[in-house]
Amino acid sequence: MTLDTTPTILIVPGLRDHVAEHWQTLLQQKLPKAASVPPLEQDKLSCAARVAALDAALAKIDGPVILVAHSAGVMITVHWAQQHNRKIHGALLAAPADLEMPLPAGYPSIDAIAQNGWHPVPRKPLPFPSIVGASRNDPLAQFERVRAMAQDWGSRLVDLGEVGHLNPAAGFGEWPMAQTLIRELL
Template identity: 75%
Template sequence: MSKLSPTILMVPGLRDHVPEHWQTLLQAKLQADGIKTASVPPLEADKLSCTARVTALDKALATIDGPVVLVAHSAGVMITAHWARRHARKIHGALLATPADLDTPLPSGYPTHDALQTNGWLPCPRRPLPFPSIVAASRNDPLAAYDRVADMAADWGSRLVDLGEVGHLNPAAGFGPWADAEALLHDLL
């Protein structure tokens, strides 16, 4: 890839960086292949604050010269959508994997609807994104029904990709490496 190739910026969800997560593994593989990558760093405080998460994404973007492709997972997709509503930096494209439907109460063990409301996550942005994007959706994601994710993708102007039954596409669902990520990322490059 040339020096004008996009930097791939990982946007993790609320659980931040997990060593065996597909985003972490993908970043290591891309780096080994000589592709420029970066990741939004974990928050030290205000971990549930949407504004703090959007600010962290914006700060990470500010350190990157040239084009950027975002690779977001779960609440990282919502961080990306909130960021796009507030900022105007040109983004080359975004791979938005298994977005969490924060407008619908999440299962036990996740933030409550009231906590999400208080911390600025709701309502989830639904305006068209100002950059090309692919939404990768699961048919059995415990954090978002497929039809809800399909509606989000349509509202955002994103291409929807049906991943089948992959749960939340995380280690708990049996995913470390996600083989399709590179092919979908290639579609955005």
């Protein structure tokens, strides 16, 4: 019997959960060893509920894990990392949403975000290797603020250029660079 040491890719979606044409959903379908944090049925804006859902998804996986987070999923990941000790092989943190700044119309207010436990954004170094992919024209986060977060987390910053929020609204379904960055974490 051989021990499988290939990491499982665990998708950590943002507040809008699973979108069929999103790069995370498409990536999960392509990878032989991938799973996703399931959508919440209640307490959808609760940071604690989101962190608990990530922890429950991790509990179902034996062996090494690479987290692939997007938007508020990045914040879920960094909150989780401050509270739990499970060894993580690495993390791709794409287009983090800056939940300490007001978000565009259609997103929760900064007060609602604060009331649901998202503040402050953890700034301690992450206990695993990580890559932050940052957009220069993301409506949910200013590049320089994301750069500062990446530095605080001890993450390698990858400047993605002007890719908006790296979602279907910004023209992204497939995002081939995700696989390249994940390979760097292997």
